[in-house]
Amino acid sequence: MKTILIVEDDVNLCGGVKLYLEKKGYQVLCAHSLHEARRITDKGAETIALMLLDCNLPDGDGMEFCRNWRRRQAVPVIFLTARDTEEDMIRGFRAGADDYMAKPFSVELLSERIAAVLRRSAGEEDRQMFCYRGLAVDLGKKQVFREQEPVKLSGTEYRILELLIDNRSQVMTREMLLQKIWDIDENYVDENTLNVYIRRLRRKLEKDPKNPEYIITVFGIGYTFGDM
Known part of the structure; x- marks a missing residue:
């Protein structure tokens, strides 16, 4: 069972995504601040298969957190954010994101993108x-x-x-x-x-x-x- 970490300060949104992904067979952890995310990753970064990360968090910038995370871990990141301009998307990809979804979004589409990113990350795509x-x-x-x-x-x-x-x-x-x-x-x-x-x-x-x-x-x- 793959573990997904959601870093999102909107408690209701985080809970809804968590419930949907658990039904899809994932184990899901939630952090509502960067402080909580650091505490979770410090304890077990190696167990996390993918991170869903908000850009705007109450105690810091999600993009900077992503940049630091990708320096240490190869674990993929998908941004979930209301910042949906082309400039924001480019900043997100430059920070190390593997995908970028603007709010509001479909949880079904999110699930498909998670599956695609995990396949690419694990090298499971058919390259023939x-x-x-x-x-x-x-x-x-x-x-x-x-x-x-x-x-x-x-x-x-x-x-x-x-x-x-x-x-x-x-x-x-x-x-x-x-x-x-x-x-x-x-x-x-x-x-x-x-x-x-x-x-x-x-x-x-x-x-x-x-x-x-x-x-x-x-x-x-x-x-x-x-x-x-």
């Missing part, structure tokens, strides 16, 4: 073949097929597609993509170049590039793969 609506990607051989026909992608185009597939439970901000792909060919990639790569990918992969079903734009934030 990914299939979705006629698109097949051999992640081991780095080959792409649409309706069983091979699709030739450049190294950077493939890397963008792979990143979106690997993180399909979340939105990849434009800045996150730029940070990940800028050095594929040791060339700097700016936002205009990223736009070009996205257009090329859609032309090569989508049946209707103007109405994509694989590479979806999340306006004002970035991109996601398929249905989240």
Whole structure:
């Protein structure tokens, strides 16, 4: 049974999430302040599989807590917060978050994202073949097929597609993509170049590039793969 630590000062929200996750088979610990979270992690950080962390807590900044935590532990973190601007999300990912959910949120979707983050963390994702609506990607051989026909992608185009597939439970901000792909060919990639790569990918992969079903734009934030 995997243990999840919720660090959230809203007692009712924490209790509701705890109840739902326990029904899903997790053991759940709750802390309503950073002080309580430190006390729990000091006693048994090695037993925690994942942390759900609020950004705004009565005794400090959750992002700074996350930054310090990730220096010591590889345990994944998902932020739960009302701070939902692109700037806040970028700060959260830079602090070491594995995912970011803005309040209010669906506990069912949260449960799915927890499962996805835990799979990635444990290396349990199938790295051989990914299939979705006629698109097949051999992640081991780095080959792409649409309706069983091979699709030739450049190294950077493939890397963008792979990143979106690997993180399909979340939105990849434009800045996150730029940070990940800028050095594929040791060339700097700016936002205009990223736009070009996205257009090329859609032309090569989508049946209707103007109405994509694989590479979806999340306006004002970035991109996601398929249905989240």
